[in-house]
Amino acid sequence: MITKLAPFFRSSVFKKQLVAITGLILVGFIIVHLAGNFIIFLGPDAFNHYSATLHAVPELLWIARVILIVAAIVHIYFTIVLTIENRKSGGAGRYAVKTTHGETNFAKKFMILTGLLLFFFLFLHLADFTLGEKTVEQTTLKGVDLGLYGLVWNSFLNPFRVVVYLAAVWCVGMHLSHGIQSMFQSIGFYHNRYTPQIRSASLVLGAVIAAGFSLIPVVIIVRHLMGGPTV
Amino acid sequence: MSRKINLTLKVWRQKNASSSGRFETYEAKGIDTDASFLEMLDVVNEQLEKRGVEPIAFDHDCREGICGMCGAVVNGMAHGPEKETTLCQLHMRKFKDGDTITIEPWRANGFPIVRDLVCDRSAFDRIISAGGFIGVRTGQAPEAHSVPVGKDKADWAMDAAECIGCGACVAACPNASAMLFVSAKVTHLNVLPQGQPEKNKRVLGMVSQMDAEGFGNCSNHYECEAACPKGISVKNIAKMNRDYLAAAIKA
Amino acid sequence: MSSNGLDSRVPSGPIAEKWTRHKFDMKLVNPANKRKYTIICVGTGLAGASASASLSELGYKVKTFCIQDSPRRAHSIAAQGGINAAKNYQNDGDSVYRLFYDTVKGGDFRAREANVYRLAELSVNIIDQCVAQGVPFAREYGGLLDNRSFGGAQVSRTFYARGQTGQQLLLGAYSALMKEVAKKGVELYTRREMLDIIVIDGKARGIVVRNLITGKLESHVGDAVILATGGYGNVFYLSTNAKACNVTAAWRAHKKGAYFANPCYTQIHPTCIPVHGDYQSKLTLMSESLRNDGRIWVPKKQGDTRSPDQIPDAERDYYLERKYPSFGNLAPRDISSRSAKEQCDAGRGVGSTGQAVYLDFRDAINRLGKDVIEARYGNLFQMYDRIVDNDPYKVPMMIYPAVHYTMGGLWVDYNLMSNLPGLHVLGEANFSDHGANRLGASALMQGLADGYFVIPYTIGHYLASNKFEPIGADHAECKNAEAEAKKRIDTLLSIKGKRTVDDFHRELGLLCWDKCGMGRNKAGLEEALQKIPAIREEFWSNVTVVGSGEELNQSLERAGRVADFLEFGELMVRDALHREESCGGHFREEHQTEDGEAKRDDANFCYAGAWEFSGIGSTPNLHKEQLEFNEVHLATRSYK
Ligand SMILES: Cc1cc2nc3c(=O)[nH]c(=O)nc-3n(C[C@H](O)[C@H](O)[C@H](O)COP(=O)(O)OP(=O)(O)OC[C@H]3O[C@@H](n4cnc5c(N)ncnc54)[C@H](O)[C@@H]3O)c2cc1C
Ligand code: HEM
């Protein structure tokens, strides 16, 4: 079985398809995560309730986490392999006059960079909200312990963190502006009418996702400056 | 109306595969704007020869955009700036008097440079050998009308079959990937009813040979499509990806 | 059937049964023995690729050579219009017999009937074979194959793949070839130029090639040799042929004893983009299929400089429709070409040089709509626009005849073997099937018929009928041939003169075009016969070839080819001079009817003239193969 499959894992096309499939899982997560995070705008109760629900059945959570972790590992491993191979192919930047036929863009060129930045961001991010010890100090706002809600709120009062998060979410946006349509192409979906639409949608979605995530720290800061949440 | 223009050429000169190359600068004077790019090089070469300088080696044959033999990177673009045009069909009226033109060979590990602007594209032949055919022997064919082919399929196959094997897709791809070329052949044969029996074997074989030749992977930059003189669509890459996945699942 | 020792080996029996009977009568090589034979095949065009693939499938060991970096780039790739086959899918009365008849008549009764009949017979198998290989011929909505009509025929029997028929057929043959390469049945040698043929004990046993990358001379030996090296149209310098097309392979074989037949039969294609400058390196064909919908005309008034849309219908002369009402714009190539020249010579030509006529799509666009015309000819229109910088949807195209195809070639018998035993010649390189004029869409047919369906049988017969001493590439003959080739190369490099190779080529080409082109006459031919040796002499004392012989040296390659053209051109002119008649592509101005039509002389020239080499500058010997017409009776060709 393994020996029979081995050639596929060496094939450029199949490796790319693994990246696409894992990318799809990651995109799915990101969209759900964004939607979940938006509950923050409904107030502490709603948000904390949402978080509690997520944690209600640890088995399910762990299944989801394992899928995510595996997807991330596979995704990262193969993107790194592909990128190294591509560097060795005698490609990029090899001509004296640097120009393009007008198709490639910043996002496409820097997929590995935006990806890796995201990877480092994840450590910070998990330390922030998932793994870090949540002291009452950190979760308390205006003297009320608001749980995770309070933690997120307080975290974004640190400008340094806000900048890092904004950078990260725009990396996500850029990564996905190419990634989403690329995924369709890699698994072989092409349609004369829909594909051009998917390509534009991908750009839009990348921007929407980035803007959506950005909204959270931005709104928190703005509201903080306007006097903070009503508790 | 034709005019005469003067140009400065910066041309990649490399004696052979093992030597290292460099750019040389030549003046191309009084070039007729109705001349093709290769005819411009002819004129320059004749002047060089008269001075006892070895002429610039470049591949060409049909000079009408169909044999796929010509090709160089002109000002950073494979086959030059004009859309869907081979180098031999690029005309000097696309350039302005006084322009400097930089001319380089295709660069990719899969295409070692042979001399000056000439590179070795035999990798493409080996990829075809790995499955780019229908295994019918001479004399085995049934009556041509015994298998009708829907016009949509016939047209798609023809669109893909227009590939001239020039290699501009590889030259233009930031990863030096040969996906467009390979997918054009896979698609041409895989959409036709005659190509069905060997469909899986074909795509697996050709992709594996492509990888072995040292080309890069595709990360869907679509530069290849934009550079392709025959307008081969990346739709074919998607189709090949799909056929590959299906073949992998079945294997 | 034979004269002067030229035995055409046409089998006896009724014409329709000759090939079938012959296939039965020929000796076979048993399957286990086939792999003991090595066949050398030079050329990977339609003829060479199809032959190599088919022979390898049978089990022979094949070694295949071409000049280009890939077999897929052979000149056949450029054929646009289509390929004929007597399928009668249109139910318009086509048949093997009609295709045969049209081809013999189209060739102006200078082809061998038996060969032409076989060609027509095999045409149907070709289409089957190509469809099975995945050649994407144009289809109708019902999924069945579409046809178009072509010059010289009143039925619609031409199969096509957009404007890229040759490309698609060649890719089919090439893929079959590469399939055999993968199976190790064919050893492929690209970027090799054949420089000589190796003859041992009177049999062709191998070739000498130059590796164009390293410059190394290599000998390859086997039991039989196939030349499928295409035509010699580039003797004219400007032609529609690809730049690497040459006469070298055929000429070197000729010098080793193979007869060269009918070299004066060259085809001038009526629809090419006119010449526009002295830097021009080749001419571009606009497919003849354009004549299906385009109408050819010139202004009635001499020197009319109005733009074409300003010239009303009444002041236009649609001269082909006028002169040949039943064929109109689809009159055969030689006739259409000559008519265009006639108009231009009379001062009615158009364009800046006056050497062009209009090919107008206005009426077709009005009748069918731009979309239909675009679907039919889109890529041709685009190509025209790109070269000429004029939009043919709006302004009529300008066209002028150009050298396109060569009917002459090495003489072969019915088995496609030359008079030199073991040397087989296929495709455009032989002289066999088109007589003095080839009909459109018949060259592709011939190349594939020769390669897929004739040579696999006849070469077996040759191999089974002969004994072969084992030889190696170190045989004395190989060494001699290599040494001779080397000497020639060294000489070319040592001259270090003042004029470039192309310069000589242009001079030769212009001379041939002027004196031995569309119209020929005694005085002009004699003048050319004087001048060519002089150019040749200057070439060998004043040509410059920079660089060395041990590397990729494209000037050296061209120099070798031009040197051969300079010898061959003389033979072509001599042949044109000796043929005191007009037939097909050979128009001797002295021999025309009152209204300017070609006048054949069947009493004296109903033969194929095969020349035997007797040294450079010495008069070659003429051998005649008398032609007999038992089926299609000799008649004056009329397309009125
Ligand atoms: C522009 C154009 C359009 C045409 N359109 C049509 C059409 O629509 N229909 C039609 O029927 N015909 C058409 N023809 C004619 C037809 O294409 C050719 O006659 C035919 O393809 C010749 O095929 P071939 O196999 O004999 O030779 P080619 O295809 O010319 O192949 C010659 C081969 O020999 C090799 N070779 C040559 N010399 C040497 C050497 N010295 N050493 C080693 N290798 C050598 C070359 O590398 C090449 O592989 C057209 C021709 C032209 C020029
Ligand atoms: C402004 C932007 C973001 C905010 C406010 C945010 C907020 C949060 C919060 C509150 C949690 C904890 C959820 C819980 O434990 O219930 C969380 C977890 C997580 N976030 Fe984010 N996030 C943001 C952006 C991102 C981005 C861009 C990524 C990925 C690239 C990401 C990946 C994750 C992951 C992987 C987890 C852990 C999920 C788990 O527990 O398994 N987040 N995020």
Ligand code: HEM
């Ligand atoms: C964490 C580290 C990550 C790295 C290093 C990374 C790297 C890459 C790279 C280099 C590619 C391009 C691969 C190629 O085309 O050859 C890619 C594609 C992709 N990535 Fe990521 N990525 C990361 C995280 C993510 C995340 C978090 C998501 C989802 C939110 C994601 C979604 C995608 C998608 C959808 C694609 C397109 C797949 C395809 O082209 O078929 N990636 N990634």
Ligand code: SF4
């Ligand atoms: S796909 Fe296009 S660019 Fe690539 S080899 Fe074919 S014709 Fe050339």
Ligand code: F3S
């Ligand atoms: S440019 Fe290269 S990355 Fe893919 S889509 Fe084309 S092969």
Ligand code: FES
């Ligand atoms: S020379 Fe044939 S495509 Fe350019």
